[in-house]
Amino acid sequence: MRQTALVEAHRQAGGRLIDFAGWEMPVQYRSGILEEHRAVRERAGLFDLSHMGELWVIGSQAGEALAGALVTDPPRLAVGRAHYSMICAEDGGIIDDLIVYRLAEERFLVVPNASNREAVADLLRERMAGRDAGVDDASLRTSLVAIQGPRAASILSAQSDVDLDALRYYSIVEGHACGIPALIARTGYTGEDGFELFVEWDRAVPLWQGLLDAGATEGLIPAGLGARDTLRLEAGMPLYGNELDLQTNPFDAGLGRVVKLDKAVDFVGRDALTRIAEAGPAKVLVGLRLTGRAIARHGNAVHRGGEQQPIGVVTSGAPSPSLGVPIAMAYLPPADAEVGTMVEVAVRQARVEAEVVPLPFYRRGAA
Numbered sequence: 001m002r003q004t005a006l007v008e009a010h011r012q013a014g015g016r017l018i019d020f021a022g023w024e025m026p027v028q029y030r031s032g033i034l035e036e037h038r039a040v041r042e043r044a045g046l047f048d049l050s051h052m053g054e055l056w057v058i059g060s061q062a063g064e065a066l067a068g069a070l071v072t073d074p075p076r077l078a079v080g081r082a083h084y085s086m087i088c089a090e091d092g093g094i095i096d097d098l099i100v101y102r103l104a105e106e107r108f109l110v111v112p113n114a115s116n117r118e119a120v121a122d123l124l125r126e127r128m129a130g131r132d133a134g135v136d137d138a139s140l141r142t143s144l145v146a147i148q149g150p151r152a153a154s155i156l157s158a159q160s161d162v163d164l165d166a167l168r169y170y171s172i173v174e175g176h177a178c179g180i181p182a183l184i185a186r187t188g189y190t191g192e193d194g195f196e197l198f199v200e201w202d203r204a205v206p207l208w209q210g211l212l213d214a215g216a217t218e219g220l221i222p223a224g225l226g227a228r229d230t231l232r233l234e235a236g237m238p239l240y241g242n243e244l245d246l247q248t249n250p251f252d253a254g255l256g257r258v259v260k261l262d263k264a265v266d267f268v269g270r271d272a273l274t275r276i277a278e279a280g281p282a283k284v285l286v287g288l289r290l291t292g293r294a295i296a297r298h299g300n301a302v303h304r305g306g307e308q309q310p311i312g313v314v315t316s317g318a319p320s321p322s323l324g325v326p327i328a329m330a331y332l333p334p335a336d337a338e339v340g341t342m343v344e345v346a347v348r349q350a351r352v353e354a355e356v357v358p359l360p361f362y363r364r365g366a367a
């Protein structure tokens with residue numbers, strides 16, 4: 001397994017390390033997943049995301065090249081802004097979801113998932129052939145640390161030379177954090193306000209400790225993959241390998257809005273996605289709220305009441321620390337995806353009743 005620059009810091013903090021996408025990553029610390037989740041919702045949590053990929057796309061035709069490779073239209077991005085995107089196969093299946101940042105007119109940063117980093121880098125190079133654009137995979141020389149939660153801005157502001165009040169959501173700027181040169185992005189995967197900081201690989205250690213020291217009086221604690229998963233599930237955010245895969249297209253996942261079928265540059269998957277947009281998806285991603293205490297998990301079958309044949313499948317499930325009830329996301333046929341529909345989830349040998357509810361389950365600032 002690969003290790004991030006922060007592996008010893010995780011061990012010293014009592015992190016329980018597991019294999020995640022080929023990386024040795026902390027799933028939780030001594031505080032436990034529940035406390036780490038609550039810290040992010042109520043105060044702030046610090047995450048090591050250095051397993052994620054960082055691909056620089058540079059050249060006079062970098063924007064056009066990305067537009068031909070992805071479903072979004074990166075040339076529309078203003079310098080300093082970012083958007084959520086996907087790279088799809090010819091049939092519209094999702095190869096990976098990612099974020100695209102524009103740092104300059106001819107300089108973009110693409111952040112794919114750890115498990116797909118090499119495949120995405122290879123595909124970008126293949127799809128950009130013939131254009132003045134190159135791909136530099138900086139993943140193994142870049143560390144990524146995220147501070148998330150309602151106190152994230154105040155903690156980071158005191159340690160940064162960037163005007164965080166002026167940094168909009170899905171924006172990025174070059175600056176310093178704890179005296180360390182960093183790219184500071186107002187993005188995250190928790191449903192809370194927060195920031196992701198890209199630094200040189202070995203600079204993660206002083207950045208991590210500097211932020212923990214600065215945030216100690218504000219209740220900042222390290223948080224692992226377990227809390228990251230419950231946080232993103234409550235926020236209705238998809239995870240590749242669960243909600244997103246090659247058998248799923250953006251319209252199935254309720255993310256058709258990111259597909260720019262009208263852009264000037266042709267892109268891989270356009271014909272298939274146009275047909276799907278016109279016909280409608282064959283399955284729909286929904287939220288489920290389970291009755292009782294049973295927990296739905298990835299792969300559990302979903303049934304209409306009393307029927308033996310499953311109509312859908314759970315993609316993610318967990319107890320919701322914020323709501324106090326078990327929740328899940330699942331794919332169902334459109335006819336069964338209306339809010340208020342009652343279904344049954346097969347959990348072990350039992351059938352558990354569940355209601356289709358709106359996504360996300362949790363929204364920051366909602367009563």
